[in-house]
Amino acid sequence: MSDTSTTQAKQATHEAEIDNSNRSTTPQSDKFLDYIMSGWAPSDDTLPTVRESAAYAAGRRARLGAQFVGKRLVIAAGAMKQRSNDTFYQYRAHSAFSHLTGWGSDSEPGAVLVMDPIAADEGRGSAETHETTLYFRERAGRDSEEFFANPEIGEFWIGARPSLEQVAADLGLRTANLDQFEAGDADVTLEHEEFARATSELRLVKDAYELAEMQAAVDATARGFDDVLASLDRAIAERRGERVVEGVFNMRARLDGNTVGYETIAASGAHACTLHWIENDGEVRDGDLMLLDAGVELDSLYTADITRTLPISGTFSPAQRRVYEAVLEAADAARAIVRPGIRFGDVHDEAMKVIERKTREWGLLPAAEADDTTAYYRRYMVHGTSHHLGLDVHDCAQARRELYLDGKLEAGMVFTIEPGLYFQPDDLTVPEEYRGIGVRIEDDIVVTEDGCVNLSAGIPREADAVEAWVRKLRG
Secondary structure, eight states: OOHHHHHHHHHOSBSSOOOOTTSOOOOOOHHHHHHHTSSOOOOOOOOOOOOTHHHHHHHHHHHHHHHSTTOOEEEEOOOBOEEETTEEOOOOOOHHHHHHHOOOTTOOTTOEEEEEEOOGGGOSOTTOOEEEEEEEOOOOOTTSTHHHHOTTTOHHHHOOOOOHHHHHHHHTOEEEEGGGOOOOTTOEETTSHHHHHHHHHTTSSOOHHHHHHHHHHHHHHHHHHHHHHHTHHHHHHSTTHHHHHHHHHHHHHHHHSSEESSOOEEEEGGGGGSTTOOOOOSOOOTTSEEEEEEOEEOTTOOBOOEEEEEETTSSOOHHHHHHHHHHHHHHHHHHHTOOTTSBHHHHHHHHHHHHHHHHHHTTOSOOOOTTOOOOGGGGGOOSOSOOBOSSSTTTTTTSOTTTTTTSBOOTTOEEEEOOEEEOOTTOTTSOGGGTTOEEEOBEEEEEOSSSEEETTTTSOOSHHHHHHHHHHHHO
């Protein structure tokens, strides 16, 4: 791709051009233009105080720059994604861009963060490796036709947008109009594997700001779970009751945050055995379990990821309780070993010891042979127990295996612990009383200097507490 075409691609605020040729158009006579571009009160040019995330973002940029001395680094926020024809999905900037700028849900589409290398002879000190500029499309004033005629960026269409000076004050960054951005052949971008990996690994250990946001996201998610339980009677009354659950939780996400961190899984009955059930079009019935896997994404873009499996009636059946308590035991066993220095993958292995033992005790596994190491129990839990969590629900996914799955835990890491058991309704290897039961219990864990803290400990987990929680909120 040539420099010119690269620059044009980087400057795009929408991934597809909007065609307005068949829509009514705004009058273009000189009299109308004079009329619509006059008579407006002055724009609010108040400069905000620098946001809390700005200092942390500066520290992240410094650590990243030290890995790429002499390289020009380009981190694009990304364009708006087309949904259909001239409509677009709600905008969300690339996680690496947000992490390095501190800009969250209010990021401008098409923005580009550029870290230009500082020459050694510029006398700025050995610690400073790059000069940073944030490029984005400047707002159109009332004296510009874009203000009312451009549905992509015109404030008449999408609301007030910040000025370069306001964003500079807000984020503590030098800003410039996107038109001034020029891409070069030597740029290092997120399309380069080494750079994408570095930005991902930069998020493995969370700073104090991030940990506070993670706790706030969990707290908002807890309120969403309470909302769902209070709406169960409505869900039971509807043909597509799972969508009541989804809608109620998603409303909380929009009230307390930016949106949901991922598609809500509201899986009732046998749907709980489908790991990523997002159709959410089934009935909600007393006597069944509801597996609710959901998380609120805050305006900072940090998200929670919580799962609770709930007896809809307020009481587990004996078989449901047996499965539930086995999963809870696996989760507690995994969490008990979490501390700095252990291998991340050991958390999964510890949970699997319980899953294997329980399924063997219940007579579900083939008779063991001396030389057979087949993990037959994985038939009933095929997913992993843990993944890192932060700006992405599966955060740091491009990190090297030796720093992720085989990496050593460090204080400040945040990840899930989420074992489960899923007995498909047509699985003839399990007794009939277990068929159609799916249970997952998922918590968000932060590693501390001497162990860990369960950020979601305030959301009921033990079987008796879950029953009391459901009965209380159903009234």
